[in-house]
Amino acid sequence: MVSLIYSLRHHTDEVSCCAFSPSLLATGSIDKTLRVYNTADFSELPFSPLLGHGYGVHSCCFSSCGSYLLSCSTDGSTIVWSSETGEKSAVLQHPGRSPLRVCALSPDSSLLLAGACDGTVALWDLPSKTIRRCSAVSEASIVACCFSPCGQMFVTGCTYGDLKLWDADISLLHAEKDAHDLGVTCCKFAPQFKVDGCCVEIRLASCGQDSQLKIWIVSQREGAACVVKLLHALTSQSAPVLSCAFSFDGELVVSGSVDKSVAVYDASRGTLLHTLTQHDRYVTAVALSPTMPWIATGSMDRTVNVWRIGDGDIGAAAESRQAVCQGRKLPGHSRLLLADWSEEDVQTWLCEEGLEELISVFKVNNMDGPELSQLDKETSAELGIDSVGLRGRLLRKIEALKAEESGSETPDEFLCPITRELMKEPVIAADGYSYERESIESWIRGKTKTSPMTNLPLQTTLLTPNRSLKMAIARWKSSSSF
Numbered sequence: 001m002v003s004l005i006y007s008l009r010h011h012t013d014e015v016s017c018c019a020f021s022p023s024l025l026a027t028g029s030i031d032k033t034l035r036v037y038n039t040a041d042f043s044e045l046p047f048s049p050l051l052g053h054g055y056g057v058h059s060c061c062f063s064s065c066g067s068y069l070l071s072c073s074t075d076g077s078t079i080v081w082s083s084e085t086g087e088k089s090a091v092l093q094h095p096g097r098s099p100l101r102v103c104a105l106s107p108d109s110s111l112l113l114a115g116a117c118d119g120t121v122a123l124w125d126l127p128s129k130t131i132r133r134c135s136a137v138s139e140a141s142i143v144a145c146c147f148s149p150c151g152q153m154f155v156t157g158c159t160y161g162d163l164k165l166w167d168a169d170i171s172l173l174h175a176e177k178d179a180h181d182l183g184v185t186c187c188k189f190a191p192q193f194k195v196d197g198c199c200v201e202i203r204l205a206s207c208g209q210d211s212q213l214k215i216w217i218v219s220q221r222e223g224a225a226c227v228v229k230l231l232h233a234l235t236s237q238s239a240p241v242l243s244c245a246f247s248f249d250g251e252l253v254v255s256g257s258v259d260k261s262v263a264v265y266d267a268s269r270g271t272l273l274h275t276l277t278q279h280d281r282y283v284t285a286v287a288l289s290p291t292m293p294w295i296a297t298g299s300m301d302r303t304v305n306v307w308r309i310g311d312g313d314i315g316a317a318a319e320s321r322q323a324v325c326q327g328r329k330l331p332g333h334s335r336l337l338l339a340d341w342s343e344e345d346v347q348t349w350l351c352e353e354g355l356e357e358l359i360s361v362f363k364v365n366n367m368d369g370p371e372l373s374q375l376d377k378e379t380s381a382e383l384g385i386d387s388v389g390l391r392g393r394l395l396r397k398i399e400a401l402k403a404e405e406s407g408s409e410t411p412d413e414f415l416c417p418i419t420r421e422l423m424k425e426p427v428i429a430a431d432g433y434s435y436e437r438e439s440i441e442s443w444i445r446g447k448t449k450t451s452p453m454t455n456l457p458l459q460t461t462l463l464t465p466n467r468s469l470k471m472a473i474a475r476w477k478s479s480s481s482f
Contacts, residue, residue: 002264002274002295006042006306010035010049014281015298017059020289021066023354024083025296027285027304028057034071036086039292042306047086052079059102063109063126064413064433070112072100078114080126094122095134101143106151107432109413110469111168113154115142121156123170127411127472135170138162144187148202148218149432150464153226155204157184163206165218165226168468174226176216180208186243189218190250190267191432195460198222203231203267205253207241213255215267232270236263242282248290249456252309256283262297264309278305291354341369353397361385372398377419388418388443389452395420414473418443418452426470427463431456434466 013031020026024045025037033049034057055074062069068089072078076097080090094100098116105112105126112124119138124131137156144157153173156164161183165174190203204216213234220226239258246253246267253267262276262283276297285298293309341349346367347359361383365371375398380391399420416423416436425437431451435443443452444461451458 002276002307002309004276004278004305005294005308007278008035008037008042008304008306009302010044011302011304013056014284014300014302015304016057016284017071018285018287018296018298018304019061019069020287020294020296021062021069021083022289022291023066024062024069025287025289025304025306026060026062026069026071027296027298028060028071029302030056032056032073034060034069034081036069036083039289039294045086050081050086052081052088052091053077055099058100059104061103061105063105064107065109068109070103070105072103072114074099076100076116078103078112078124080129090129092122092124092129092131094120095131096120101141102145104146104154106147106154106168106468107149107428108151108426108434108466108469110466110472111147111151113145113147115145115156117141119158121145121170123168125472125475127413128475133170137164137166137170137172140183144184144206146188148189149191149193150200150202150428151432151434151466151468152428152464155187155189155206157187157206157208159183161208161210163187163204163216163228165228174218174228176228179206179214180210180212182209182240184208185241188245190246191248192250192430192459195430195462200462203246203250204228205244205246205255205267207244207255209240211235211237211239211241211257213237213241213244213253213263213265215253215270234263234265234270234272236265236272236275237261242284243286245286245288247288247309252288254286254288254295256286256297256299258282260299262286262295262307264295276305276307279303341372343368345369346372355390355394355397358385358390358394373401389450392417392420392452411476413469414476423469423473426466426473428466429463430458430460434469437463 011029017028028034032053036045036048053073057071060071069081076094078092098118100114102115112126114122120136122134138158140158140160147154161178161180163176163179187206193202199221201219207213215232217229237257241255241257244255253265255263260279264274279299281300283299287296295307298304385391418439423436426434427437433453
């Protein structure tokens with residue numbers, strides 16, 4: 001069952017894109033604005049709407065940790081926004097000033113890709129905000145792009161209907177000519193990949209003007225060329241399909257169409273599970289939450305609908321957890337130093353950061369701001385926080401607080417999620433996150449085979465070197481006083 005839980009009607013023109021972080025929903029529109037909502041109650045944040053683009057916003061996405069929101073526009077720029085303050089962190093202009101139709105981030109947020117109307121893609125190193133390359137990849141407009149979950153390749157789709165697979169240096173790996181008759185409109189990789197012997201398989205969804213949603217299997221054996229095979233061609237929608245997205249576990253794929261409907265499919269079987277028909281005009285955008293059973297759909301009717309998947313039990317539990325986090329608002333970091341926080345401030349902060357399960361532990365130990373600032377791996381373990389992943393998330397949040405006070409600019413993406421130390425040999429695990437090799441190998445050797453970041457089972461223990469991230473760290477170290 002899928003039920004409508006919210007309708008957001010704040011945009012003054014058609015909605016063009018939407019994206020979830022673990023705690024926020026962002027929506028973009030042809031009215032030149034982005035709007036940002038708290039997923040606790042889908043209230044609009046005080047700094048919303050975000051104003052900065054000179055023309056309509058076409059695409060938006062969050063960084064992997066949710067700290068940054070990115071958007072691109074007909075004005076040829078990609079803007080990097082702070083998700084906490086709404087302030088501009090950077091404005092990245094396409095070298096040819098060509099209108100941008102789509103943007104995407106690599107899973108570790110080290111690379112930013114933007115597709116342009118002149119058939120080029122611009123690839124930026126996001127931490128340093130420097131462009132690595134701008135290359136012509138098609139004779140037609142690039143309207144779709146996405147990174148693979150391992151971050152080592154990406155796909156582009158154009159208005160001529162071709163899908164092309166590229167490596168991180170923008171070298172062509174595979175071309176699927178006429179993947180969609182009359183043009184591609186969107187493409188998205190599933191969040192996970194599967195390893196069968198020495199072969200890696202990833203699922204890719206694409207949709208187009210041919211009124212079809214297609215699911216492909218992208219596979220590659222070590223030392224061999226990439227192979228792209230069609231798994232399903234889904235035709236339940238009667239008009240061009242404009243948008244698609246996978247659920248966080250890869251089990252569902254959702255699409256929005258010119259026929260005003262939203263289709264929800266079983267991604268493995270290719271069977272239609274639900275058809276949603278609440279929009280009055282074309283459905284231009286779909287997104288699924290990485291943490292909750294929610295779908296967001298945007299339309300030319302200027303509305304963003306939020307849907308709950310399932311019978312409501314999960315949603316009710318979430319609402320119960322969110323209710324705990326209402327009440328006294330966390331003092332702004334700019335107004336109170338961490339050393340001045342009371343026990344109540346610390347507990348409110350835990351709620352704000354999605355760590356409400358630690359409240360009882362902190363209450364029993366009378367943890368206030370000064371004690372919070374002194375927590376490390378050993379002391380957090382002594383508190384009885386058994387989950388290494390949970391301890392890692394807590395320490396990451398504490399380091400972010402300290403960085404705000406000290407003015408540290410060390411990119412969070414450069415720190416291993418397990419040890420919170422600068423990575424020397426970063427590798428990508430099956431959950432799509434990057435870790436220090438020694439730390440994740442030690443984690444995998446333990447009793448649990450779950451992701452330190454998501455707590456979901458790791459489908460494989462294969463680790464892929466993240467050369468792009470390693471190079472980015474080296475560049476940062478050489479350009480700083482590290």
